[in-house]
Amino acid sequence: MSAEEFERYTKSVSDLRSNLSIPQKIEMYGLWCVATRGKCTLKQPSRANMVEYGKWAAWKKYEPLGQQKARELFIEKAKTIVAKYPSKL
Numbered sequence: 188m189s190a191e192e193f194e195r196y197t198k199s200v201s202d203l204r205s206n207l208s209i210p211q212k213i214e215m216y217g218l219w220c221v222a223t224r225g226k227c228t229l230k231q232p233s234r235a236n237m238v239e240y241g242k243w244a245a246w247k248k249y250e251p252l253g254q255q256k257a258r259e260l261f262i263e264k265a266k267t268i269v270a271k272y273p274s275k276l
Contacts, residue, residue, distance in 0.1 A: 193222065193258050196265035203272050209241075215264065217245025221257035226250055 200207075200215055207215070220227070220242075227246040232239040249257050269276065 188259050188262050193262060196262050196269070199269050199276060200265050203268060203275055206272050206275060207268065211268070213241045213245045215261065215268075216242055217247075217249045218257050218261040218264065220246040221249045221252060222254055222261050225254050 197219065200219075204212060227243065227250055229243050229246065232243055234240050249260075252260065
C-alpha cells in the first residue's frame, strides 16, 4: 500500500465525512492518527468532553497496531466507504 494510495483515500474519506456516522468518523480518525502520527501524544481528556474523549479513545484503541498496519486498515475501511458512496465523490 503506497503513500499515494493512503493520501488518495484520506482525501476521499474527508470528502465523504458528511455521509459518515459519528462512530465511523471516530474510527477513521483513530486509524488516521496512528497511521500518520504513531503513538498517541494527547493527554486523556475528561469524559465530560465527549468529542475529544472519543477522538483520544479511538487513537489509543488503534495505537497497538503500529503505523503500517493502521495505514492498511484505514485504506481497507476507506475502500468500503468509497464503494458505498461512489456518486458523492
